[in-house]
Amino acid sequence: MVDVAIAAAKVLFVLLIALQVMGLGVFFERKLSALIQDRIGANRASIFGIAGLGLINTLVADPIKFLLKEDVTPDGADHLLHFLAPCISLIPVLATFAVIPFGDVLEVGGRVINLQGAELDVGLLFVLAMASLGVYGVVLAGWASNNRWSLLGGIRGSAQMISYEIAMGLALIGVVITYNSLDLQAIAREQGHLIWGWLPAWGILYQPLAFVIFLTAGVAESKRIPFDLPESESELVSGYFTEYSGAKHLMFMMSDFVEVVLVAALVTTLFFGAWQVPWLMRDGFHFPGGATVGLPSVVVALLQVTSFALKLVFFTSLQIVIRWTLPRFRYDQLMRLGWQGLLPLSLANVMLSALVVLWREPLA
Amino acid sequence: MSIPAFVVLALVTVVSALTVVVHRNPVHSACALVVTLFMLSVFFVGLDAQLVAVLQVIVYAGAIVVLFLFVIMLLNLTRPEARPAGAAPLVAAATAGAAAIVLLLAAALRRSTATAAPGLPEGFGGTAALARRLFTAYLVPFELTSLLLLVAVVGAVVLAKRRV
Numbered sequence: 001m002v003d004v005a006i007a008a009a010k011v012l013f014v015l016l017i018a019l020q021v022m023g024l025g026v027f028f029e030r031k032l033s034a035l036i037q038d039r040i041g042a043n044r045a046s047i048f049g050i051a052g053l054g055l056i057n058t059l060v061a062d063p064i065k066f067l068l069k070e071d072v073t074p075d076g077a078d079h080l081l082h083f084l085a086p087c088i089s090l091i092p093v094l095a096t097f098a099v100i101p102f103g104d105v106l107e108v109g110g111r112v113i114n115l116q117g118a119e120l121d122v123g124l125l126f127v128l129a130m131a132s133l134g135v136y137g138v139v140l141a142g143w144a145s146n147n148r149w150s151l152l153g154g155i156r157g158s159a160q161m162i163s164y165e166i167a168m169g170l171a172l173i174g175v176v177i178t179y180n181s182l183d184l185q186a187i188a189r190e191q192g193h194l195i196w197g198w199l200p201a202w203g204i205l206y207q208p209l210a211f212v213i214f215l216t217a218g219v220a221e222s223k224r225i226p227f228d229l230p231e232s233e234s235e236l237v238s239g240y241f242t243e244y245s246g247a248k249h250l251m252f253m254m255s256d257f258v259e260v261v262l263v264a265a266l267v268t269t270l271f272f273g274a275w276q277v278p279w280l281m282r283d284g285f286h287f288p289g290g291a292t293v294g295l296p297s298v299v300v301a302l303l304q305v306t307s308f309a310l311k312l313v314f315f316t317s318l319q320i321v322i323r324w325t326l327p328r329f330r331y332d333q334l335m336r337l338g339w340q341g342l343l344p345l346s347l348a349n350v351m352l353s354a355l356v357v358l359w360r361e362p363l364a
Numbered sequence: 365m366s367i368p369a370f371v372v373l374a375l376v377t378v379v380s381a382l383t384v385v386v387h388r389n390p391v392h393s394a395c396a397l398v399v400t401l402f403m404l405s406v407f408f409v410g411l412d413a414q415l416v417a418v419l420q421v422i423v424y425a426g427a428i429v430v431l432f433l434f435v436i437m438l439l440n441l442t443r444p445e446a447r448p449a450g451a452a453p454l455v456a457a458a459t460a461g462a463a464a465i466v467l468l469l470a471a472a473l474r475r476s477t478a479t480a481a482p483g484l485p486e487g488f489g490g491t492a493a494l495a496r497r498l499f500t501a502y503l504v505p506f507e508l509t510s511l512l513l514l515v516a517v518v519g520a521v522v523l524a525k526r527r528v
Contacts (some may be wrong), residue, residue, distance in 0.1 A: 078391075081391070081392075081395065120414070121414055121415075121490055121491065122414050122415055122418045122491060125415070125418040125419070125422065126418055128422055128426075129418050129421040129422045129425075129426060131426075132421070132422055132425070132426025132427060132430070133421065133425065133426055135426070135430050136395075136398065136430070136433075139430065139433050139434070139437070140391075140395070140433075142437075143391060143433075143437055151437065154437070155434070155437055155438065158430060158433070158434055159434070162427070162430060162431075182491055
């Protein structure tokens, strides 16, 4: 009974965070883009003249507005698939959050709770499986709308996502070779070791090339500028979701934005120590000089979750800055980068990682 | 997996598999194929084969059927096709399918009268156990399969780029 309650609480926590990320993220992106373009942004919505409270507007009023809009299905559209496409787009992205660890363990009343939605041995492969299912949302939305712009957007989107998934998966193989596990929590724990007694063994030190490839492929997967050819406004109106309105349109926007946060979460987990705080062990800080500070389990868990959240915000902001800095690729440039740039690089990274592991631990 | 859960999941699988064959719209057939393959991976989870389940989704549901859909859209085959004249192919396919079902059922019934299944070995269905078998006992078939895939890739390039 208690186990079920704990599992339910974890699921609710992860799901609510994943859903709230959208509202917070959009407000954050508007503010950040204003800063980048040297203008004052998102200052119309305010409560009692305080612009910061406009955040409540984005969190509450925007979803209500979307839900109350008329839901249009165009003539000649395939009703069933037109309805299902946004769901197929959003659900895999949300489901992926289940395997991402947001802390180590929390000890409450003799119970050890693993701070992860679902403990899965094949967590990293689950991430790839969900990413590959997300493609269907784009393809089917493009096809079911009975609109040429939508179809072009859907075909562009599926080609782009398939191309970059390959580089993404191959970049992850380097990480798996390094940590000898597919379980994201195990990978996170491995990064708690210290090199030379003081340097935290974060993934970026072992797999710098995989980090660059993974981040690039991840930005491409989220279909935002500079990889937004599937929806490029100047050519395709709004690409594969041209014919969507109201709540369904909101779901497509959400899946793109939650994907940005998901890429940030994966980059954090695989390359930047997940929830690790440097020199923080389960019982408190162990500084390199030999000094120790004992801490109760609750404080340690809180510090870890905070550390994960801060890293998440940093990598989300990095992707937002990329979006507001670079112009859109041409289609041939996009394909050349994926197939002739990232793919050979990631293959080289796999070979290199394997050679290093063999050299350090020869086969018995 | 409990019996009621199995029956419900099996029904969904069979209905979607039938939809693949019977539906006139190729895009709907491809979508039903995705559902069928996804349901098969659910059965693999029920059999404690997590790795196979995830690979099933990545390779079949995630990659191969997307390419099917892609080709259907590019060739614009989206108008429903008329059925081929005459019922002969349907009858032949149905007969072959029924024969296969009878054979499988007979084999399954013979098996189930034998002793109960032994307990699963340690780490069954996990990545480590499967990889160890794959790279020791089944190394030659594994390498031959990769050679086969390489031949297919080279063949596709040769066919597509005949004029180069």
